[in-house]
Amino acid sequence: MNIFITGGAGYIGSATAEALLRAGHSVTIYDSLVTGHQQAVPEGAKFIHAGLEDTLALAVALSEEKYDAVMHFAAFIEAGESMKNPGKFFKNNLTNSLSLMEAAAKTGVKRFVFSSTAAVYQSSEEPLTEESPLGPTNTYGYTKLAVEQSLDWYRQIHGLHFAALRYFNAAGALPGRGEAHQPESHLIPRVLQVALGQAEYAYIFGTDYPTPDGTCIRDYIHIADLVSAHQLALEALQNRDKMIYNVGSGNGFSVREVIDAARRVSGQEIPIREMPRRPGDSARLVASSGKIKRELGWKPQHDDIDDILGSAWEWHNSHPRGYE
Numbered sequence: 001m002n003i004f005i006t007g008g009a010g011y012i013g014s015a016t017a018e019a020l021l022r023a024g025h026s027v028t029i030y031d032s033l034v035t036g037h038q039q040a041v042p043e044g045a046k047f048i049h050a051g052l053e054d055t056l057a058l059a060v061a062l063s064e065e066k067y068d069a070v071m072h073f074a075a076f077i078e079a080g081e082s083m084k085n086p087g088k089f090f091k092n093n094l095t096n097s098l099s100l101m102e103a104a105a106k107t108g109v110k111r112f113v114f115s116s117t118a119a120v121y122q123s124s125e126e127p128l129t130e131e132s133p134l135g136p137t138n139t140y141g142y143t144k145l146a147v148e149q150s151l152d153w154y155r156q157i158h159g160l161h162f163a164a165l166r167y168f169n170a171a172g173a174l175p176g177r178g179e180a181h182q183p184e185s186h187l188i189p190r191v192l193q194v195a196l197g198q199a200e201y202a203y204i205f206g207t208d209y210p211t212p213d214g215t216c217i218r219d220y221i222h223i224a225d226l227v228s229a230h231q232l233a234l235e236a237l238q239n240r241d242k243m244i245y246n247v248g249s250g251n252g253f254s255v256r257e258v259i260d261a262a263r264r265v266s267g268q269e270i271p272i273r274e275m276p277r278r279p280g281d282s283a284r285l286v287a288s289s290g291k292i293k294r295e296l297g298w299k300p301q302h303d304d305i306d307d308i309l310g311s312a313w314e315w316h317n318s319h320p321r322g323y324e
């Protein structure tokens with residue numbers, strides 16, 4: 001297939017692009033590098049350095065070749081920031097996604113794979129299924145839900161088949177390819193920065209959540225397993241016009257448990273600082289990924305937190321400045 005990938009210079013998009021190239025597909029990456037890295041663009045991909053907000057560049061890019069599929073990773077990802085500056089998220093994650101859908105539909109693209117998130121759900125004691133109550137606790141999650149719902153209208157009106165993959169927390173690394181956000185807000189890289197001596201403390205935001213150790217519980221999904229879910233979804237869109245799947249490991253780990261795992265894999269002490277809760281965080285988000293396993297035959301290979309942390313540690317240790 002000829003595949004157009006937005007955000008393919010970022011963490012998840014570049015890993016997916018690399019796997020698709022290896023599988024024999026042609027890949028064009030469209031990325032403004034607002035948070036991504038040119039060095040992360042995999043060899044063999046065509047690279048267009050432009051932003052989705054440049055609707056003319058986008059229209060030209062999509063009409064230059066006939067694309068079989070669009071995979072849309074480009075977005076701002078910091079849920080906490082989305083509660084301070086919602087407009088930034090509405091513009092990039094919602095308005096720019098609408099421009100992309102419109103341009104894709106106009107140029108006759110028939111498959112669209114979208115990076116959605118667990119943040120579309122309410123916090124829950126039980127593992128979240130696709131039928132669990134929706135209710136984003138931050139505007140980041142709201143923008144992702146709004147894009148999913150808009151995609152459904154493009155499906156009905158323009159026949160755009162879509163898959164929304166609701167990722168839980170992407171984590172871990174592949175050889176030479178890992179998480180490099182600037183500034184880094186995700187727990188695992190932040191904790192490993194402390195292990196590397198690049199930061200003094202690992203901060204725990206909220207220690208009074210209704211969880212066994214009082215800290216938030218999240219589901220960490222290894223980047224390799226996330227990539228394989230995309231490959232399966234892309235293939236399945238040939239016969240299915242709408243798919244929404246949770247993509248998580250099904251295992252929940254508290255912030256304290258992640259820090260303990262980081263101490264084990266790095267052999268470093270990792271001092272902590274306990275802070276008040278952050279607006280927009282929910283107590284527990286853990287996936288039930290039974291549906292994608294049943295329907296697409298997805299088989300995650302990594303469910304051990306030390307295995308995930310170990311691969312992340314290898315990446316951060318060998319690339320202490322990310323892709324620089």
Ligand SMILES: NC(=O)c1ccc[n+]([C@@H]2O[C@H](COP(=O)([O-])OP(=O)(O)OC[C@H]3O[C@@H](n4cnc5c(N)ncnc54)[C@H](O)[C@@H]3O)[C@@H](O)[C@H]2O)c1
Nearest residue numbers: 007009010011012032033034035036051052074075115170
């Ligand atoms: N990382 C996670 O744990 C996680 C969890 C759930 C969902 N997601 C979603 O997955 C997607 C990828 O996340 P990531 O962790 O790889 O983030 P990332 O920041 O590493 O990658 C995002 C990429 O999109 C590009 N981009 C952003 N806005 C753009 C624009 N307007 N025009 C062109 N390019 C633009 C950035 O330059 C970057 O290369 C995002 O949509 C995110 O919301 C991520």
